[in-house]
Amino acid sequence: MLNAIEHCFELSRQARGLQGAALDRKLSELDAALTLARLAMKPADMPAVIDPGATFELDLTGYVTAWSAGAEALFGYAAGEVIGQHVLCLYAEDDDGGDIAELFFSHTPGDPTARTEVRRRHKSGGILRVCLDIALRHDAGGDPLGMLVRVAEAGPALSAQDQIKLHARIIEDSEQGVLITDAHERIVSINSSFTRITGYTPAELIGQTPDLLRSGVNDAEFHAKVRAAMQGGGPWRGEIIGRRKNGELFPQSVTISAVRDQSGRISHTFSLFSDISVHKDAEARMQRMANYDPLTGLPNLCLLTTLVGQALTETKRSGDHGALMVVEITRIGAISDTLGHDIGNGLLCQIGRIFRQVLREGDVLARLDGHRFAVALLQVEKREHAGIVAEKLLAALAAPILVAAHSLQVGAHIGITVYNEDGADVPTLIRYADVAAAKAAQSIESNFLFYSEEMNQRAKEHLRIESELRQALQQHELQLYYQPKVSLRSGRIVGAEALLRWRHPVRGMVSPGVFIPVAEETGLIHNLGAWVLEEACRQISAWRDANLITPPVAINLSARQFDSELPKRIALVLDKHQVQPDQINLEITESLLVRGTDKVIAIMNELVAMGMALALDDFGTGYSSLAYLKKFPISTLKIDRSFVIGLPYEENDCAIARAIVTMAQQLRQEIVAEGVETPEQMSFLRELGCDQLQGYLFSQPVPAAEFAAMLREGKRLAFATH
CATH class of the missing domain: 3.30.450.20 (PAS domain)
Structure with a gap:
C-alpha cells in the first residue's frame, strides 16, 4: 500500500x-x-500508533540527540537506531534537491517556531506526509545549541471515504x-x-x-x-x-x-x-504537406535539406564523403506545351519512379521544382562513385517513357557537388550543383559534371579505366608476370609471386597502381582475382606438363574476395588444373585482419587445412599487431619495401627490420624481404636472419617463359662479401 x-x-x-x-x-x-x-x-499498512506529541531533538549540524516514544511509534525506529544518526536518514530517497528542512527554516516575527509539511520515510520503507514544528533550543547564556522538532502525521483534506467517492467519480468521468x-x-x-x-x-x-x-x-x-x-x-x-x-x-x-x-x-x-x-492523422497530414512534393510524392527541398544537413554533421565527425546532385530534365516544357500539363505531370511522376529504382535504398531522391530533381548520396566510399551513379541515372532515361499511350523521350544534365569538400551547408551545395548542371548542359563531352574541375577529370578517368579494364578481361590484354623469391641461405629460387600486368593496346603497360584501386572500388576485383587464380594454375599445369619442377607460386588476395565461398572456389580451380594445394601460396594484406575476426579465422583455417600456406604482405604498413599474428594461421611475414629501402644506413629502418625479423623468429614464421635492390641491403638482411628476398637485386617481375628459363638454368643469387 x-x-x-x-x-x-x-x-x-x-x-x-x-x-x-x-x-x-x-x-x-x-x-x-x-x-x-x-x-x-488495509489498516495494517499504516503505523499502529500515532503520537501527536512525537518529538526529537537535533544538534546544530542535524544529528539526532533525543528521540521520544511518540517518534518511535510514528517512524518505527527505536531510539538506539536513530540517536547519533543524521536527520537525513528519515528523508525519502528522492528528497535530495533542496535544503534540509530541520536546519534551514524561517519563522514569522513573534513566533519562535516554524511549521512545514514534508515527506519522510518510515522504517518499513513507506513514505509519510508529516507536519514539522521546529524551534531553536538555547543554553543558559541564550546561545542556540540545537533544534526541537515536534512531528504529527499530516491529515487529508477530505475523509478517506469522501476521497474514495471523489476519485472514483473522477475516474468514471475521465x-x-x-x-x-x-x-x-x-x-x-x-x-x-x-x-x-x-x-x-x-x-x-x-x-x-x-x-x-x-x-x-x-x-x-x-x-x-x-x-x-x-x-x-x-x-x-x-x-x-x-x-x-x-x-x-x-x-x-x-x-x-x-x-x-x-x-x-x-x-x-x-x-x-x-x-x-x-x-496522428493531423500530424501525418502536416508532415506530408511540409516535407513531400504533392505531385510525385518524393521528398521536397525542406526534407532534403534536413536529411543532407544531418549527413553533413556526421561526415564532419567521421571524415567520410557524401554527394549531392541536381538533375535537370530536358524537354519537359515542350512536352507539356504540346500534349498538356497532365501528360507533363505524369511524365515527371514516371521519371521519379525510374530514378527510385536505380538508386540504393539509403539514397535520397527529391523533387526541387518544375523539371529539377535532386539526389543525395549520403555516404560514398570514393568521391568518384557519384559519377557512376550519374551515369546510371542518365542511362535510365535512354529508353522512351510511356505515359498515357505516348512514347516520350527526355534527357538530363546533372551537376554534382561533394561534401564537405565543395561546401559545408545544403544551400551552397545545391547552388554549386546548379552551376555544374548548367555547365553540363553546355558541354558536348558529358551530360554530368562535378563542380570541381579536378574532380570532374578524376571521375572521367575513373570511368574510362573501368570501361577499358572490362574490355581488357574480354580481349586477353592481361598477363601474369612472376617475380622470384630467393633463399638467403642457398641463393636458389624457392618461390615466386604472380603479379598482374595490363598491356593496353594504345597506352602500353598500365601500372597496377592505376587500375587495381579502380577494380577494388567497382567490384571488378572479383573478376580480376578469379582470372589470376585461373591463369596461375593453368601456367603451373603447363610447366608440369613440360617436366619443369616449379616452386610454390604466391597469389595476392583482395579483402573483397575473402568470403566463406573462397575455399570452395579455389578448390574447384585447383581440381580443374590438377594443381596441388601446396603449389599455391596466398598473400593477404593487414587490412583484412581487422574485418570480422572470427569469420576470417574460420576461412583461413579452412584454406590451411586444404594444404595452402598464408603470407602476410606489406607487414608493418597497416594494422600490425602481435594479437593478429598470434590468432591467425600465418606462416610467412613479408617486410614491406618501405622498410628495406633505407637499409643498412637508416637507423630507424634498421631498427624496424630487426624488430620484425626477431618477432617472426619468435613466432616461428618465415621472413621475406621485398624490394631488395643492393648487395648491402641483402647482406644486412642475411645477417639479421631473414629467410628470403624478393627484388631487383635478383630479378624484376618477368613473363612466364623467362621465369621458366631461370629455373632450368638454376639461376642463383651471388652472395657479395664486404
Whole structure:
C-alpha cells in the first residue's frame, strides 16, 4: 500500500510545471492511482500508533540527540537506531534537491517556531506526509545549541471515504480510458471512456484478459516492456496500436503501472490510455504537406535539406564523403506545351519512379521544382562513385517513357557537388550543383559534371579505366608476370609471386597502381582475382606438363574476395588444373585482419587445412599487431619495401627490420624481404636472419617463359662479401 501511495506522490511531482492537455493527462493518472491505492488500503499498512506529541531533538549540524516514544511509534525506529544518526536518514530517497528542512527554516516575527509539511520515510520503507514544528533550543547564556522538532502525521483534506467517492467519480468521468486487472491479469474494472473508445462494455470484458484487446501489430519488445510493468518493473509509458471491438486498429497513448498490497505483492495493474487517432492523422497530414512534393510524392527541398544537413554533421565527425546532385530534365516544357500539363505531370511522376529504382535504398531522391530533381548520396566510399551513379541515372532515361499511350523521350544534365569538400551547408551545395548542371548542359563531352574541375577529370578517368579494364578481361590484354623469391641461405629460387600486368593496346603497360584501386572500388576485383587464380594454375599445369619442377607460386588476395565461398572456389580451380594445394601460396594484406575476426579465422583455417600456406604482405604498413599474428594461421611475414629501402644506413629502418625479423623468429614464421635492390641491403638482411628476398637485386617481375628459363638454368643469387 505504501508503495502505491509513493507512486501517487511521484505522479504529483511529475505534474509540476505542466500545462494544458499534458497537465490534464497527468492529473488523470494521479487520480486513478489514488483511487486504486485507497481500494487496496488495509489498516495494517499504516503505523499502529500515532503520537501527536512525537518529538526529537537535533544538534546544530542535524544529528539526532533525543528521540521520544511518540517518534518511535510514528517512524518505527527505536531510539538506539536513530540517536547519533543524521536527520537525513528519515528523508525519502528522492528528497535530495533542496535544503534540509530541520536546519534551514524561517519563522514569522513573534513566533519562535516554524511549521512545514514534508515527506519522510518510515522504517518499513513507506513514505509519510508529516507536519514539522521546529524551534531553536538555547543554553543558559541564550546561545542556540540545537533544534526541537515536534512531528504529527499530516491529515487529508477530505475523509478517506469522501476521497474514495471523489476519485472514483473522477475516474468514471475521465476522458481517458481506465482498465484495471487483478494479480491474475483478469480485468476487474473499466470506466465509461474505455467503453466509448473501444466499444467493449463491462459485461463483455470483466473476467477476460487484456489479450482480447491486442492488435497483433506491436512487436515482442513492446510486449516484454508491458509485461515488466505489469510485474512491478516500474511504470511504462508509450504509444501503441490498439484494436476496437469492430476490429478497427487505432493509435493510443498508454500508461501501465502496478499496485502492491501490504506484503509487497502485486495486487492490481491499471492502464490509462487515450485515443490519439485524430492527432496522428493531423500530424501525418502536416508532415506530408511540409516535407513531400504533392505531385510525385518524393521528398521536397525542406526534407532534403534536413536529411543532407544531418549527413553533413556526421561526415564532419567521421571524415567520410557524401554527394549531392541536381538533375535537370530536358524537354519537359515542350512536352507539356504540346500534349498538356497532365501528360507533363505524369511524365515527371514516371521519371521519379525510374530514378527510385536505380538508386540504393539509403539514397535520397527529391523533387526541387518544375523539371529539377535532386539526389543525395549520403555516404560514398570514393568521391568518384557519384559519377557512376550519374551515369546510371542518365542511362535510365535512354529508353522512351510511356505515359498515357505516348512514347516520350527526355534527357538530363546533372551537376554534382561533394561534401564537405565543395561546401559545408545544403544551400551552397545545391547552388554549386546548379552551376555544374548548367555547365553540363553546355558541354558536348558529358551530360554530368562535378563542380570541381579536378574532380570532374578524376571521375572521367575513373570511368574510362573501368570501361577499358572490362574490355581488357574480354580481349586477353592481361598477363601474369612472376617475380622470384630467393633463399638467403642457398641463393636458389624457392618461390615466386604472380603479379598482374595490363598491356593496353594504345597506352602500353598500365601500372597496377592505376587500375587495381579502380577494380577494388567497382567490384571488378572479383573478376580480376578469379582470372589470376585461373591463369596461375593453368601456367603451373603447363610447366608440369613440360617436366619443369616449379616452386610454390604466391597469389595476392583482395579483402573483397575473402568470403566463406573462397575455399570452395579455389578448390574447384585447383581440381580443374590438377594443381596441388601446396603449389599455391596466398598473400593477404593487414587490412583484412581487422574485418570480422572470427569469420576470417574460420576461412583461413579452412584454406590451411586444404594444404595452402598464408603470407602476410606489406607487414608493418597497416594494422600490425602481435594479437593478429598470434590468432591467425600465418606462416610467412613479408617486410614491406618501405622498410628495406633505407637499409643498412637508416637507423630507424634498421631498427624496424630487426624488430620484425626477431618477432617472426619468435613466432616461428618465415621472413621475406621485398624490394631488395643492393648487395648491402641483402647482406644486412642475411645477417639479421631473414629467410628470403624478393627484388631487383635478383630479378624484376618477368613473363612466364623467362621465369621458366631461370629455373632450368638454376639461376642463383651471388652472395657479395664486404
